[in-house]
Amino acid sequence: MTSETTQQSPMTAEPQKEHQWLQKLVGEWTYESEIIMGPDQPPQKGTGSESVRAFGGLWVLMEGRGDLSGGDASIITLGYDPEKKRFVGTFIGSTMTYLWHYDGELDAAGKVLTLDAEGPSMLGDGTTAKYQDVIEVVGDDHRRFRSRVLTDAGWNEFMTADYRRKRVR
Secondary structure (H helix, E strand, O other): OOOOOOOOOOOOOOHHHHHHHHHHHHEEEEEEEEOOOOOOOEEEEEEEEEEEEEEOOEEEEEEEEEEEHHHHHHHEEEEEOOOOEEEEEEEEEOOOOOOOOEEOOOOOOOOOEEEEEEEEEOOOOOOEEEEEEEEEEEOOOEEEEEEEEEEEEEEEEEEEEEEEEEEOO
């Protein structure tokens, strides 16, 4: 008798190492951000907080609140699709109407998750553009988030944020 590899059903999946990696993000965080609004404008600096919780061991839900744009908020969902062998998720922001869809991969060192997305161009001309959100685990209590857009000149980073885990007292 030969043994066969059993494949998980997407309806009854067990957490895999990629799902376990996402658990590093769980916790209460504060952040400092810098956003470049345009080539002739100085960067805007902001602060905020984010609460990240596990959802069934397969997903994380990241809810952030900041002080830019009169009080911005965002929700990110992240998981891993074993069939696609890709990280998947969504992003919504309180200042926009577009639902962003993520598709990404983790680097070989297990430190940097690059999430690809496509959405409305920042030029406001009705076209779409390619974007990447990059989550880098710097340490157990520190991670960096960067957003960039693909232009004719290559990837142009327009936002960075450093997240620090809140200390439990």
